[in-house]
Amino acid sequence: MPKSRLVELYAHGVGVIDDAQVDFGPGFNVITGETGAGKTLLLGALELCLGGDGTVSRHAMPAEMRTAALFVRDGREVVLTRESTATGRLRSTVDGVVTSAEALRALATELIVIHGQHDSLALRNRAEVLRIVDASGGVSTTELDEVRRARSTALQLRESFGGDEGQRQRELEFLDFQIGELEAVKIRSGDELEATLEELTRLSEMRDGQAALAEVLEELDADSDAAVLSRLARAIGRIPGGQAYEPVRDSLRSALEQARDCVHELASLADPEAFDPAALADLDERASVLQLIARKYGGTLEVALGVLDEIRRQREARAGEAGRLASLDDDIRELDRAERGLARAARAARERAAARLTEAVRSQLPRVALPHASLRFQVEGDDGSDVQILFTPNPGLGEGPLQALASGGELSRVLLALSLETVHEDVVAVFDEVDAGVGGQVAQQIGDCLRELGAQQQVLAVTHLASVAAKADHHFVIDKIVEGGATVTSIRQVTGDERVEEIARMLAGDEMSVESLALAQQLLETLR
Numbered sequence: 001m002p003k004s005r006l007v008e009l010y011a012h013g014v015g016v017i018d019d020a021q022v023d024f025g026p027g028f029n030v031i032t033g034e035t036g037a038g039k040t041l042l043l044g045a046l047e048l049c050l051g052g053d054g055t056v057s058r059h060a061m062p063a064e065m066r067t068a069a070l071f072v073r074d075g076r077e078v079v080l081t082r083e084s085t086a087t088g089r090l091r092s093t094v095d096g097v098v099t100s101a102e103a104l105r106a107l108a109t110e111l112i113v114i115h116g117q118h119d120s121l122a123l124r125n126r127a128e129v130l131r132i133v134d135a136s137g138g139v140s141t142t143e144l145d146e147v148r149r150a151r152s153t154a155l156q157l158r159e160s161f162g163g164d165e166g167q168r169q170r171e172l173e174f175l176d177f178q179i180g181e182l183e184a185v186k187i188r189s190g191d192e193l194e195a196t197l198e199e200l201t202r203l204s205e206m207r208d209g210q211a212a213l214a215e216v217l218e219e220l221d222a223d224s225d226a227a228v229l230s231r232l233a234r235a236i237g238r239i240p241g242g243q244a245y246e247p248v249r250d251s252l253r254s255a256l257e258q259a260r261d262c263v264h265e266l267a268s269l270a271d272p273e274a275f276d277p278a279a280l281a282d283l284d285e286r287a288s289v290l291q292l293i294a295r296k297y298g299g300t301l302e303v304a305l306g307v308l309d310e311i312r313r314q315r316e317a318r319a320g321e322a323g324r325l326a327s328l329d330d331d332i333r334e335l336d337r338a339e340r341g342l343a344r345a346a347r348a349a350r351e352r353a354a355a356r357l358t359e360a361v362r363s364q365l366p367r368v369a370l371p372h373a374s375l376r377f378q379v380e381g382d383d384g385s386d387v388q389i390l391f392t393p394n395p396g397l398g399e400g401p402l403q404a405l406a407s408g409g410e411l412s413r414v415l416l417a418l419s420l421e422t423v424h425e426d427v428v429a430v431f432d433e434v435d436a437g438v439g440g441q442v443a444q445q446i447g448d449c450l451r452e453l454g455a456q457q458q459v460l461a462v463t464h465l466a467s468v469a470a471k472a473d474h475h476f477v478i479d480k481i482v483e484g485g486a487t488v489t490s491i492r493q494v495t496g497d498e499r500v501e502e503i504a505r506m507l508a509g510d511e512m513s514v515e516s517l518a519l520a521q522q523l524l525e526t527l528r
Contacts, residue, residue, distance in 0.1 A: 004071060004073045009068075011042065014065060015041040015044070016480065024460065026473070027454040032463060039462045039478050048082040078095065113430070115429065115431050133377055137354075141342075179312060182311070200283045213269065217263065361375060367448070393407075465506065477492055477493075501517070
């Protein structure tokens with residue numbers, strides 16, 4: 001029983017599709033209609049629901065565009081919608097809850113895969129190709145994955161302990177260097193730097209004050225004739241005698257005596273022994289060392305002292321971890337050995353699975369109108385996880401990546417051949433004109449393939465060929481008519497006589513005849 005099924009698709013305002021609803025059935029569903037009727041638009045509406053842009057230009061979207069897809073997965077309904085908003089943006093919901101287009105795309109991978117004429121997201125993603133190979137060969141990498149997780153955990157643990165032996169030794173040496181550097185400074189307290197700078201400032205001011213005082217005393221009353229007081233005394237002595245000058249002379253002499261008293265007072269303040277230049281130099285050097293340590297270890301001496309305590313704890317912890325780390329290194333070496341062995345085994349298993357799958361898919365290529373084509377699954381990488389499909393459309397041509405060398409029709413048919421050998425019942429498979437460019441017996445073979453696939457998973461296919469459409473379990477027709485100058489597209493399911501007429505139209509065009517109707521009836525009766 002398929003796990004996923006597309007039950008209903010609704011489209012409103014998508015291109016020429018005004019309002020359409022399709023109720024798909026289980027098995028093989030086929031969509032037909034005249035060229036340009038809107039089959040591509042219908043798939044575009046589906047792609048919009050799946051988080052893509054579909055085939056509709058966003059600039060051409062009407063103000064009221066809405067698409068909805070109802071899936072049933074494991075018995076539970078899932079509704080995906082996209083609709084335009086007043087701002088022109090697209091609004092996405094899952095079961096009525098607003099979400100993102102990215103979330104829709106992620107959910108869509110669990111529900112449906114669309115094999116288009118020009119692209120296949122499933123095969124563009126190498127992880128999906130790897131999944132196909134592993135599933136086809138029953139390859140399990142559970143043990144390898146567990147070993148890798150254990151190795152990753154052990155490496156992270158070792159890194160938290162200081163890395164490998166060389167890294168740990170370098171870290172211990174660096175911790176020892178930091179401890180030695182901090183201990184050598186012998187920080188007395190967290191505020192030692194501030195106290196040192198204050199004392200340095202005080203002594204520097206005292207030194208500068210004593211130097212300035214010595215200069216002042218030298219200028220005022222030195223032994224040289226240039227001293228201010230000596231020159232003043234000589235100047236007073238040159239004042240002329242006489243009663244008239246006596247008051248001025250006395251005032252100047254009094255000022256000179258007063259000045260000498262002041263100089264004597266200043267001299268008493270001078271103390272060459274007030275500070276020790278060597279002590280000042282030591283203090284300056286201490287301040288420089290403390291500033292360097294503070295900058296290097298957190299900005300302040302208090303932080304630096306905390307860093308010293310932390311580094312000591314780290315050093316003690318590293319020393320205590322030596323035995324545990326030796327054991328951990330042994331574990332990592334054992335995990336490395338196990339990983340290499342399991343990776344080699346995984347690659348070998350994947351190579352065998354790829355070889356079997358290559359032969360199986362090649363055997364299906366003639367059935368899907370690729371009798372001269374060839375492909376193979378290439379496995380590379382230590383564990384064989386680097387997988388891609390190489391393809392050549394004709395003998396004698398070089399092979400290359402499937403996406404690069406296959407035409408749109410070839411790609412779709414390769415995907416059909418691959419689907420036949422790797423049925424993925426978890427998702428709905430959609431094929432867009434997988435029968436393009438073929439006819440006759442080959443078209444019947446493709447119809448058989450699609451019907452065969454539909455027995456395992458729900459299949460939707462767009463086709464122009466009557467022999468393919470006749471194989472379907474459910475047949476839907478897209479019609480395009482012009483009413484009142486407007487083009488309108490409608491979608492309907494056809495059964496009974498209506499289906500016979502649609503098959504006849506596909507065989508003979510609009511000029512249906514008794515013969516084409518009879519042939520259509522025969523196709524429906526004999527090709528089932």
